Amino acid sequence: MVRGIRRQTPALLVACLALFAALGGTVYxxxxxxxxxxxxxxxxxxxxxxxxxxxxxxxxxAISGASLQPGSITGIxxxxxxxxxxxxxxxxxxxxxxxDAQTALNAVNAIDATRxxxxxxxxxxxxxxxxxxxxxxxxxxxxxxxxxxxLSCATQGGELPAALALAAFSQQPGITLASEEWTGDIPVxxxxxLYAVVTVSSAGTIKSDVSTESKKYRCVIPxxx
Numbered sequence: 001m002v003r004g005i006r007r008q009t010p011a012l013l014v015a016c017l018a019l020f021a022a023l024g025g026t027v028y029x030x031x032x033x034x035x036x037x038x039x040x041x042x043x044x045x046x047x048x049x050x051x052x053x054x055x056x057x058x059x060x061x062a063i064s065g066a067s068l069q070p071g072s073i074t075g076i077x078x079x080x081x082x083x084x085x086x087x088x089x090x091x092x093x094x095x096x097x098x099x100d101a102q103t104a105l106n107a108v109n110a111i112d113a114t115r116x117x118x119x120x121x122x123x124x125x126x127x128x129x130x131x132x133x134x135x136x137x138x139x140x141x142x143x144x145x146x147x148x149x150x151l152s153c154a155t156q157g158g159e160l161p162a163a164l165a166l167a168a169f170s171q172q173p174g175i176t177l178a179s180e181e182w183t184g185d186i187p188v189x190x191x192x193x194l195y196a197v198v199t200v201s202s203a204g205t206i207k208s209d210v211s212t213e214s215k216k217y218r219c220v221i222p223x224x225x
Contacts (some may be wrong), residue, residue, distance in 0.1 A: 015207035121224050129223075130169055135161070136218040138177040146197040146211035149182045160184035163198040163206050165220075170204055177202045178216040180209070 011167035113215070146151065146160075153159050161169065163183040170177045177200060185198035187208055196208040199215060 019181055026061050033180075084124060123223065124221070128172070128175075130172065132223070134221045134223060135169055136221075137175065139181055139216040143214040143216050144182075145214055146182050149215070149217040150184065153217070153219035156219050156221060158219040160217060161220045163200055166200045166218075167204050167206060170200065170202070177204075180215050182215050182217040186211075 048080055081178045123129050127134040129135075133220050140149070141154070145168050152161050160183055161187045166177075166181065169175060180199045180201050183200060186195050187198055189195040193211075195211055197211045198206060198208045200206055
C-alpha cells in the first residue's frame with residue numbers, strides 16, 4: 001500500500017471540475033466571440049475603449065451635432081469645399097466694386113478727395129464745382145472797385161473769373177448775377193492806373209467799365225487750398 005496519497009473528498013473534486021470549466025469557457029470566449037456575436041445595443045458606449053471604433057465603422061448621421069463637445073471640431077477637420085457661400089459674403093463681394101466706383105466718381109467731381117500734397121481738396125460751402133474750380137454761388141455783398149475786388153478774391157485764395165467763363169457760369173441752374181460783375185479781363189489800358197475792366201451783366205451781356213467804378217463780384221477758388 002502506497003503511503004502519502006490521501007483520499008480526495010467529493011467537495012474537492014467538484015471544485016476542481018468547476019475551475020476547469022471556467023478556464024475552458026474563458027478560452028472559448030477568447031477564440032469564438034467576435035463583433036458579429038455581439039447583439040446590437042448590447043454594449044453601452046461607456047464600455048468601449050477610446051478610439052476602439054474607427055470613424056469608417058459609423059453610419060452617416062449616427063452622431064448628431066448635439067452629441068459633440070464644443071470646440072471638438074475645428075476648421076482643420078472641415079472640408080470647406082462642402083460649404084456654400086455665406087449670404088452676407090455675396091454683399092461683401094459687391095462692396096469692393098461699389099466702393100471703387102464711388103471713389104472714382106468722387107475723384108472726378110472732386111467731392112470727396114482728402115489731401116493733395118498736404119493740402120485739402122474740394123469745394124467749400126456756398127461754392128459750386130464748375131470748369132475745374134470752385135465758384136462762389138452768390139455775388140459779393142458789397143460793391144468794390146476792380147482792384148479792391150481782385151484783392152478780396154486773392155485773400156480768399158482765388159481770383160476774379162474770366163469774362164467768358166463768368167458768362168457761362170451765369171447759365172447754370174440756380175445762378176443769378178448782379179446787374180454787373182467784375183471779371184479779371186483788362187481790354188484797354190489808357191494811362192497809369194487808368195484802364196478798363198470787362199464786366200458781365202445779369203443778362204449775360206459782356207462790356208467794360210473803368211476800374212475805379214464800384215461793382216459786385218464773385219471769386220473763383222481752386223480745388224486745392
